[in-house]
Amino acid sequence: MTASPTPRTYRVKSFGCQMNVYDGERMAELLADKGMAPAADGEDADLVVLNTCHIREKAAEKVYSDIGRLKKADGSKPLIAVAGCVAQAEGDEIMARAPAVSMVVGPQAYHRLPELLDKAARGERATDTDMPANAKFDALPQRRRAGPSAFLTVQEGCDKFCTYCVVPYTRGAEISRPYADLLAEAERLVDNGAREITLLGQNVNAWTGETAKGHTLGLDGLIRELAKLPDLHRIRYTTSHPNDVTPGLIAAHGEVDKLMPYLHLPVQSGSDRVLKAMNRSHTADSYLALLDRFRAVRPDIALSGDFIVGFPGETDAEFAETLRLVDAVGYAAAFSFKYSPRPGTPAAEMDGMVPMTVMDERLQRLQAAINRDQLAFNQASIGTTCQVLVERKGKHPGQWLGKSPWLQSVHFIGEAAVGDLVTVELTEAGPNSLSARLLQPALA
Numbered sequence: 001m002t003a004s005p006t007p008r009t010y011r012v013k014s015f016g017c018q019m020n021v022y023d024g025e026r027m028a029e030l031l032a033d034k035g036m037a038p039a040a041d042g043e044d045a046d047l048v049v050l051n052t053c054h055i056r057e058k059a060a061e062k063v064y065s066d067i068g069r070l071k072k073a074d075g076s077k078p079l080i081a082v083a084g085c086v087a088q089a090e091g092d093e094i095m096a097r098a099p100a101v102s103m104v105v106g107p108q109a110y111h112r113l114p115e116l117l118d119k120a121a122r123g124e125r126a127t128d129t130d131m132p133a134n135a136k137f138d139a140l141p142q143r144r145r146a147g148p149s150a151f152l153t154v155q156e157g158c159d160k161f162c163t164y165c166v167v168p169y170t171r172g173a174e175i176s177r178p179y180a181d182l183l184a185e186a187e188r189l190v191d192n193g194a195r196e197i198t199l200l201g202q203n204v205n206a207w208t209g210e211t212a213k214g215h216t217l218g219l220d221g222l223i224r225e226l227a228k229l230p231d232l233h234r235i236r237y238t239t240s241h242p243n244d245v246t247p248g249l250i251a252a253h254g255e256v257d258k259l260m261p262y263l264h265l266p267v268q269s270g271s272d273r274v275l276k277a278m279n280r281s282h283t284a285d286s287y288l289a290l291l292d293r294f295r296a297v298r299p300d301i302a303l304s305g306d307f308i309v310g311f312p313g314e315t316d317a318e319f320a321e322t323l324r325l326v327d328a329v330g331y332a333a334a335f336s337f338k339y340s341p342r343p344g345t346p347a348a349e350m351d352g353m354v355p356m357t358v359m360d361e362r363l364q365r366l367q368a369a370i371n372r373d374q375l376a377f378n379q380a381s382i383g384t385t386c387q388v389l390v391e392r393k394g395k396h397p398g399q400w401l402g403k404s405p406w407l408q409s410v411h412f413i414g415e416a417a418v419g420d421l422v423t424v425e426l427t428e429a430g431p432n433s434l435s436a437r438l439l440q441p442a443l444a
C-alpha cells in the first residue's frame with residue numbers, strides 16, 4: 001500500500017446497538033481533536049470508519065459489501081477503518097480479504113485510532129484488537145458536543161454467556177467505569193446541553209463503583225447521584241438482565257423523579273425449556289414476578305423487551321408460550337429477532353435448527369402481537385398531559401419532535417427549541433408515534 005495524504009474529513013457509520021452509537025461519537029471527537037472535520041452531507045469523506053455490529057445475521061458479509069461500495073466521486077477509495085464488534089471478531093480475516101482496509105480497531109482499542117491513522121499515512125496497514133479494561137476512556141478527549149439526549153457508557157462487556165450471544169467474546173468480560181469518571185463525564189455532557197442521559201451497558205445493572213469516601217454504589221446509587229445535577233432532567237438506562245436487578249434499582253423507580261418510567265428488560269423466550277437452553281438463568285414466571293415489583297412502585301412504567309424466535313429446538317408449543325408471555329406483559333415496545341447462529345457460541349453447535357420459513361412465520365406472529373400492544377399502550381395515553389423533551393425539528397413548518405417520559409415519539413406544532421422540556425396534551429396515537437397539542441412552552 002502506498003502512503004496516503006493525511007485525511008482532512010471523516011465520516012463514522014455506526015451499526016447496531018446504542019453502545020456503538022456512543023463509541024461512534026467518541027471516535028468522531030477523537031478525529032476532530034486530530035484536526036479533522038466531519039464530511040458534510042453528500043460530500044465525500046477522506047476517511048470512513050465502519051463501526052460494525054456482530055450480533056446477528058451476516059454481519060461480516062455486510063461489512064465486505066460496504067467496503068466494496070465505498071468510493072469517492074472521482075472513483076478513488078477513501079481511507080477505510082473497520083471498528084466495532086466485527087473488527088474484534090474477524091480483524092485478521094478482514095485484513096487478509098479486504099486490501100482497501102487500512103485500519104482495524106476493536107471496541108476496546110479505538111482510542112488508538114490516531115496512531116493507526118499516522119501509520120496509514122506512512123502506508124502501513126495496522127490492526128489493534130487489544131482489550132485493556134477502561135484504558136480507552138482514560139485516553140479519550142473530554143466530551144465536547146451533546147444533543148439534548150446523550151448516551152453515557154457506564155459498563156461494558158458481559159459475563160452472562162447466553163448460549164446464542166457473541167457479546168461476551170467481542171466486548172469481553174464485564175467492567176464498570178469508575179464512579180468519579182462518570183460523574184465528571186455527566187457534568188460535561190450537561191454543561192454542553194444534555195438534558196437527558198441514558199446510561200449504557202451490555203449488562204448495565206451489573207455496574208458497581210465506589211465513592212470518594214469508599215462507599216460501594218450500584219446502578220441505583222449512580223442514578224441517585226446523577227439526579228442531583230440541577231440541569232439534568234431525565235435519566236434512563238439500558239440494557240438490563242433480570243438476574244442483576246436489585247431491590248435498590250426497583251425502589252429508585254418509585255423514588256427518583258428524574259428516573260424515567262421505562263424499563264427495557266429482555267426476556268428472549270416465554271418457554272422455560274428454551275430459557276434454560278439459552279442459559280438465561282431465569283424462568284418466565286420469575287421474569288413476570290420481577291415486572292410486578294417494578295409496577296408496584298411505578299404503576300405507569302412502560303415495559304420493553306427483546307425476543308429471539310427459532311432458537312434451536314424451539315417447538316410450536318414453546319413458541320406459543322412466548323406469545324402467552326407477551327399477552328401477560330402488555331409491552332409498550334419490544335424488539336424481536338430470528339435466531340442467528342453466531343460462530344463460536346454454544347448454540348451454534350446445537351441440534352434442531354428451526355427452518356427459516358417457520359422462523360419467518362413465528363416472527364410475524366410475535367411482531368403482530370407486539371405491535372398490537374404498542375398501539376394499545378399509545379392509545380391509552382391519549383388525553384393525558386405529559387412533558388416532552390424536544391430533540392429536533394419535524395418535517396412540517398413549526399413542527400417539533402421529542403420523547404415522552406415513556407420513550408414514545410411525540411410531534412407537535414408550536415413555539416419551542418431543541419432541548420426544551422414542554423408540556424403537551426397527547427391527542428392522537430399511531431403504533432410508532434403520537435401527535436400532541438402544546439400546552440406550555442419551555443420550563444427551563
Ligand code: 5AD
Nearest residue numbers: 164165266306307337338339340342
Ligand atoms: N440471534 C438472534 N438474536 C440475537 N440477539 C443476541 N444474539 C442473537 C442471536 N445470535 C438479540 C437478543 C439480545 C439483542 C440485543 O439481540 O434478543 O437481547
Ligand code: SF4
Nearest residue numbers: 158160161162165167
Ligand atoms: Fe448477550 Fe445480553 Fe446474554 Fe450478555 S446478557 S450474553 S449481552 S444476550
